[in-house]
Amino acid sequence: MTRTTTNIQRTLAYALVATSVVAASVSPLLAVPASAAEKAVAPEKNPPGDIPDSQVFVTYSAKSGYSLKVPEGWARSDLGNGVSFVDKLDGVLVKETADNAVPTLDTVKTAFIPDLEKRSRALKLGKVEQVQLPAGKAVRISFSSNSEPNAVTNKQVRLENEIYVYHKGGKTVSLQLYAPYGADNVDQWNLMSRSFRWK
Secondary structure, three states, rough: OOHHHHHHHHHHHHHHHHHHHOOOOOOOOOOOOOOOOOOOOOOOOOOOOHHHHHHOOEEEEEEEOOOEEEOOEEEEEEEEOOEEEOOEEEEEEEEEEEEOOOOOOHHHHHHHHHHHHHOOOOEEEEEEEEEOOEEEEEEEEEEEOOOOOOOOOOOOOEEEEEEEEEEEEEEEEEEEEEOOOOOOHHHHHHHHHHOOOOO
16 A cells, blocks of 8 residues: 555545534544445435525634535634534535645545445445535535434434535645534535635
């Protein structure tokens, strides 16, 4: 395994925790590898998790040198080399690492996707593509997955996820957005992913 591959796995593996979040009471740090035999749960017919059009966004600025807009009022948790913002079944996770290797489609597919499939519950991969954003080129990974079972009800929720991987000057930041599958958050997710800026 090359050093570049190892760095990318370490950089992006943190984003997997979103697949384990069922509710605000479930820690996003409790992700565990899922059984390969687990079947996808059916999405809710009328899924909760729509971010309202009236939602106010505020700028979060990291001391390490980046900023982005996040929903005002969501519960914030400062994590090791990252931060999360959670509201019920919706969440935003940010992870940063020092890494000289620039993530590419090839390195993401070979180094990260297999690990993503191994750790996520009933993952179904969508598009993996390079996108041009105001902060520069990024890699976007779309997928759906099961959440961890709720600690009280044992219920799982089908989630949709997007991970954006940004890189500049020896630093890689991954931004993960997740919500119940079918929730209408396209505009809000676009706003957040496009608001990312390097200082």
